Amino acid sequence: LVHSYAVTAASTESQRAATALVHESHVILPAARQEVKARWEALASALKHGLGIEAQQPDGAFYYWMPLPDHARKDPMAFCIHLRNEGGVVVVPGHTFGEAGRPFLRLSFAAPPDQIALGILRMRPFWEAPERP
Numbered sequence: 001l002v003h004s005y006a007v008t009a010a011s012t013e014s015q016r017a018a019t020a021l022v023h024e025s026h027v028i029l030p031a032a033r034q035e036v037k038a039r040w041e042a043l044a045s046a047l048k049h050g051l052g053i054e055a056q057q058p059d060g061a062f063y064y065w066m067p068l069p070d071h072a073r074k075d076p077m078a079f080c081i082h083l084r085n086e087g088g089v090v091v092v093p094g095h096t097f098g099e100a101g102r103p104f105l106r107l108s109f110a111a112p113p114d115q116i117a118l119g120i121l122r123m124r125p126f127w128e129a130p131e132r133p
Contacts (some may be wrong), residue, residue, distance in 0.1 A: 042113030046120035051127050063106045071105055071129040087122045
């Protein structure tokens, strides 16, 4: 019964918050758009200067579908786990969203611009093909 009430409708407080956001959307939306734009620009700049990637701005959301380097395409999950464990950067392998996403990873640019730039900088060593013995 508790589960049913928790997932079938938004709580009263959530509804009040949503109503306040709608009433103040003339203030909130322009500020939110500017913030997303600044974060996208930070990501696009970091990708270009850090990894040599010319990124195309997504049509919506705050995710960028980033092409995996060739050496990571055999096992994207292992690459993403290695990137997390050794580089301190969390990304999601694209194939978790379907086979069409296999050659990509999904990268969020919802973080502050300085953290985005740092994350891309940390990714740089993992982007180059590993040396073969």
